[in-house]
Amino acid sequence: MKTEFWNGxxxxxxxxxxxxxxxIAAYPITPQTHTVEYLAKFVADGELHARLTKVESxxxxxxxxVGASSVGARxxxxxxxxxxxxxxxxxxxxxxxxxxxxxxxxxxTLSVPVNIWSDxxxxxxxxxxxxxxxxxxxxxxxxxxxxxxxxIAENADVLLPVIVAYDGFILSHAxxxxxxxxxxxxxxxxPPPGQGTWPILDPDNPQQFGEVLFPEWYPDFEYKKHxxxxxxxxxxxxxxxxxxxxxxRTLTPIDTWFCEDAELLFVGIGSMMQTTRAAVLxxxxxxxxxxxxxxxxxxxxxxxxxxxxxxxAERVVVxxxxxxxxxxxxxxxxxxxxxxxxxxxxxxLNMIIGTGGKEITPQxxxxxxxxxxxxxxxxxxxxxxxxxxxxxxxxxxxxxxxPAPQPGGCALNGGAG
Amino acid sequence: xxxxxxxxxxxxxxxxxxxxxxxxxxVLGFRHALKVLGPNxxxxxxxxxxxVVMQMGVPKVxxxxxxxxxxxxxxxxxxxxxxxxxxxxxxxxxxVAGDGGTADIGLSALSGAIERNQDFIYxxxxxESYMNTGGQRSGTTPFGARTSTTPVGRAVQGEDRLxxxxxxxxxxxxxxxxxxxxxxxxxxxxDFMERVRxxxxxxxxxxxxxxxxxxxxxSIESSRTVExxxxxxxxxxxxxxxxxxxxxRLTQKIKKKRKPIREYLAPQGRFRHLxxxxxxxxxxxxxxxxxxxxxxxxxx
Ligand SMILES: Cc1ncc(C[n+]2csc(CCOP(=O)(O)OP(=O)(O)O)c2C)c(N)n1
Ligand code: SF4
Numbered sequence: 001m002k003t004e005f006w007n008g009x010x011x012x013x014x015x016x017x018x019x020x021x022x023x024i025a026a027y028p029i030t031p032q033t034h035t036v037e038y039l040a041k042f043v044a045d046g047e048l049h050a051r052l053t054k055v056e057s058x059x060x061x062x063x064x065x066v067g068a069s070s071v072g073a074r075x076x077x078x079x080x081x082x083x084x085x086x087x088x089x090x091x092x093x094x095x096x097x098x099x100x101x102x103x104x105x106x107x108x109t110l111s112v113p114v115n116i117w118s119d120x121x122x123x124x125x126x127x128x129x130x131x132x133x134x135x136x137x138x139x140x141x142x143x144x145x146x147x148x149x150x151x152i153a154e155n156a157d158v159l160l161p162v163i164v165a166y167d168g169f170i171l172s173h174a175x176x177x178x179x180x181x182x183x184x185x186x187x188x189x190x191p192p193p194g195q196g197t198w199p200i201l202d203p204d205n206p207q208q209f210g211e212v213l214f215p216e217w218y219p220d221f222e223y224k225k226h227x228x229x230x231x232x233x234x235x236x237x238x239x240x241x242x243x244x245x246x247x248x249r250t251l252t253p254i255d256t257w258f259c260e261d262a263e264l265l266f267v268g269i270g271s272m273m274q275t276t277r278a279a280v281l282x283x284x285x286x287x288x289x290x291x292x293x294x295x296x297x298x299x300x301x302x303x304x305x306x307x308x309x310x311x312x313a314e315r316v317v318v319x320x321x322x323x324x325x326x327x328x329x330x331x332x333x334x335x336x337x338x339x340x341x342x343x344x345x346x347x348x349l350n351m352i353i354g355t356g357g358k359e360i361t362p363q364x365x366x367x368x369x370x371x372x373x374x375x376x377x378x379x380x381x382x383x384x385x386x387x388x389x390x391x392x393x394x395x396x397x398x399x400x401x402x403p404a405p406q407p408g409g410c411a412l413n414g415g416a417g
Numbered sequence: 418x419x420x421x422x423x424x425x426x427x428x429x430x431x432x433x434x435x436x437x438x439x440x441x442x443x444v445l446g447f448r449h450a451l452k453v454l455g456p457n458x459x460x461x462x463x464x465x466x467x468x469v470v471m472q473m474g475v476p477k478v479x480x481x482x483x484x485x486x487x488x489x490x491x492x493x494x495x496x497x498x499x500x501x502x503x504x505x506x507x508x509x510x511x512x513v514a515g516d517g518g519t520a521d522i523g524l525s526a527l528s529g530a531i532e533r534n535q536d537f538i539y540x541x542x543x544x545e546s547y548m549n550t551g552g553q554r555s556g557t558t559p560f561g562a563r564t565s566t567t568p569v570g571r572a573v574q575g576e577d578r579l580x581x582x583x584x585x586x587x588x589x590x591x592x593x594x595x596x597x598x599x600x601x602x603x604x605x606x607x608d609f610m611e612r613v614r615x616x617x618x619x620x621x622x623x624x625x626x627x628x629x630x631x632x633x634x635x636s637i638e639s640s641r642t643v644e645x646x647x648x649x650x651x652x653x654x655x656x657x658x659x660x661x662x663x664x665x666r667l668t669q670k671i672k673k674k675r676k677p678i679r680e681y682l683a684p685q686g687r688f689r690h691l692x693x694x695x696x697x698x699x700x701x702x703x704x705x706x707x708x709x710x711x712x713x714x715x716x717x
Contacts, residue, residue, distance in 0.1 A: 067494025203507075
């Protein structure tokens with residue numbers, strides 16, 4: 001296939017098209033909006049034989065996906081931020097019904113303050129809804145993850161919905177060279193849509209869905225859902241190996257980089273791990289023994305793989321582009337759990353960076369590196385890019401607030417909300 | 418025109434043994450609707466009494482208890498997915514929900530599904546309260562009614578919002594220019610079944626509002642639920658009519674001299690506190706008279 005030049009939203013839309021989705025329901029929200037618009041255009045141009053249900057809210061978007069999936073259709077949606085917050089009860093509902101819906105999420109923080117830029121708050125607060133959560137670090141990964149997500153979700157031993165998350169603007173709006181999979185290769189790899197590996201609403205075989213389950217049986221059901229999510233890690237790895245055999249690009253639950261001799265290891269999710277690679281190269285050139293682990297599958301959590309990768313490090317710095325208010329970032333506790341079983345545990349720090357889209361540059365990561373070497377480990381949660389904490393950036397008293405806009409001035413409208 | 422008794426099938430699509438109170442009219446309505454629609458039906462049930470009492474295999478058709486407010490969105494997805502897969506023609510898509518799920522929490526989803534011209538039948542069983550959670554007021558609770566959130570106290574007695582502000586679901590739905598809508602009552606099953614049959618022939622959305630007294634919530638004897646439903650029509654508190662492509666017509670003859678509203682209120686415990694208050698009864702009579710006159714005047 002010839003190389004294309006696509007942004008993340010286009011990559012997600014094209015991947016869904018390649019997977020021959022049959023039903024799409026979505027509602028616009030920045031920075032996801034283009035995904036829905038692209039899909040609407042594919043349908044209008046006859047390039048994609050699917051129905052687009054143009055719902056009146058995200059709550060209805062995911063509900064319509066539940067309907068479509070419950071009659072056996074291959075189903076796709078996209079959202080972020082306030083949209084996922086509005087979907088919240090339907091997230092649990094879809095996972096409880098074991099419906100293999102795929103949702104692309106161009107991560108964006110939540111109001112207020114109002115902010116349309118990326119952090120991982122929107123998906124991470126929904127980590128316990130029963131969805132698989134995969135995080136892309138590049139536009140190519142957006143494409144590969146969305147495409148393969150259908151095969152993982154529809155596996156009869158999984159039957160769980162999947163979120164493929166990618167940073168808003170940083171990946172959703174930035175174009176990168178992409179190598180798509182051809183339709184012939186896609187069709188050979190992916191079972192045809194609408195074949196139904198899961199129970200469906202069918203008058204020829206009437207069944208009841210969404211029924212009451214009494215306490216005596218509830219734990220059995222929860223256990224099965226949990227086990228399916230845990231077991232999906234191996235199935236995803238298998239699907240990604242098959243995909244790699246065709247494309248030469250094999251995805252893995254985690255990526256390791258310079259872990260062998262590293263004294264300090266960064267751990268994190270999303271596009272900031274690409275920036276961290278660049279920073280690690282720079283630091284290595286100056287003799288620092290540093291490396292990184294990129295977590296691609298956050299749910300299920302690849303505990304053992306991570307433990308192995310982190311075993312030799314003296315210090316671990318978990319980068320969280322999110323905050324679990326009143327405790328730590330939301331990736332950190334899972335990493336701690338992986339470390340706990342090690343005979344010699346490293347000092348594990350948590351650095352909260354890049355919330356609300358604050359730019360993460362190689363310098364940000366270098367600062368995290370310095371702090372990571374200095375820190376005693378007594379204070380574990382640090383905020384290197386915020387104004388306020390001692391490790392943060394100092395207030396510059398000389399900076400004046402801009403004057404208030406005059407009446408009739410231009411507001412932030414037209415494509416920003 | 419109503420259905421003739423001999424047109425009604427003896428085949429049942431509900432198994433015996435549901436969990437409802439004796440004389441639950443929601444179950445009765447669902448049973449009658451399925452007699453008309455037959456086994457080739459997928460029933461989507463918004464949370465409410467009906468969804469909960471249908472547990473453990475009562476319906477013989479595919480039955481999906483969804484969330485409280487999202488049944489119209491779920492059925493939209495089903496409608497579109499079946500169309501995408503070339504299987505839409507084979508099946509009736511039915512939503513059943515309560516007045517809470519319809520008038521309050523699910524109104525935007527229903528509005529959206531109608532506006533998109535999704536192909537489905539929506540039946541709202543209006544028992545004028547949230548019964549599944551124990552009988553709280555809803556947007557269709559009538560003036561003066563006692564519910565658990567509009568108790569009878571020293572300062573306020575029952576539902577006290579202005580009677581004119583009670584949600585008129587038929588009017589709200591009609592404002593969408595829906596191809597077919599009908600106001601029905603559980604006390605007129607042959608009329609109800611005929612409206613459901615008509616709804617099933619529509620390509621696009623159709624809406625059936627079914628007045629469904631609840632013995633438990635309204636404090637009426639189980640043996641009198643249907644009688645109370647009939648009294649609602651005979652007093653003019655409920656008017657049965659249909660709207661077909663904008664044409665409005667009455668579907669139940671009304672006697673010149675309607676029964677006084679007191680006869681409808683008296684068997685219901687939820688209005689007991691009003692019965693000794695002639696002023697309140699007169700007020701309610703005026704409310705009914707105004708509503709009745711307005712509905713009649715709107716007929717084509
Ligand atoms: C989002 C949400 N809020 C609240 C509830 C609790 N709840 C379940 S059913 C119900 C009331 C149902 O009333 P109605 O739709 O009138 O149906 P009925 O039970 O009277 O038939 C409520 C409040 C819920 N299930 N979901
Ligand atoms: S409370 Fe009313 S609506 Fe609910 S099951 Fe009992 S009779 Fe039916």
